[in-house]
Amino acid sequence: MNNLKGVGVALVTPFNEDLTVDFAALTSLIEYNIENGTNYLVVLGTTAEAATLSKEEKKEVIKHVIKVNSKRLPLVLGIGGNNTLEVKKQIEETDLSDFDAVLSVSPYYNKPNQEGLYQHYKALAETGKQIIIYNVPGRTGQNIEANTTLRLANDFPNLFMIKEACPNINQYFDILRKKPAGFSLVSGDDEYALPVTLAGGDGVISVIGQGYPKEFSTMLQLAFEGKVKEAYEIHNKLVEITRLIFAEGNPCGIKTVLAEKGIIKNYLRLPLVAASEGLQAKIKEEMAKI
16 A cells, blocks of 8 residues: 655755764754645655765664654655665665655666666565666766666566656646556655555655645645545646745755755765855745745
């Protein structure tokens, strides 16, 4: 039974001024999302700046999220990379007892062809763990085509979901139209969350959702109930802020929003830097309207 439906949020990693992990702020962020209707939490995704966290820090973050969440919401853990054997080994060696699934991004930088992408996920499926395929061509440099996703979905039941973030919305619709019954698609693009859900998707793994959990989860609940007009009213209210938070890359925009709400402090680790003053001003202005 897939209980990863609605709004999953890709949690940021809050930092202190000295760039150590701010665990108190992480607690506040988790509580804020649980209280405001978020459906599940995604730990150590791209938004978490996971690439800049040490192994030890990753362990601490995982431990902290598990403890604070205290089994209230389902959890998903990001484990991805571009060395298939290493990713497979990591999935096998990680204690996943507190997690409903692993979110695994397709191999970046190497740019495998479609057969290579298929074989990569086939290897991960052999772990027997519940795995979410993650297609984000803007970051990986390679698109998992709809036919490859469908082939994986049909061949491996434990590859039960895709987080789809291809810029071409037709690809989402092709997968939704042809997918096997037990396979689920969620949007990896906040702006597509509503249309994709209305077309038969199971929601979104969201960045903006952790800043506006109440609005975002209400919007998708309305979508599941077929209340299209009401859902689009919320969507239209949030479109501008959603575009703004990605204007200079992720997660500098969402960290601006969360800092403005007093949940975290606005620090990022290099090579990422805080949003420019101009963008911060625009974000604050838009937040005041919402």
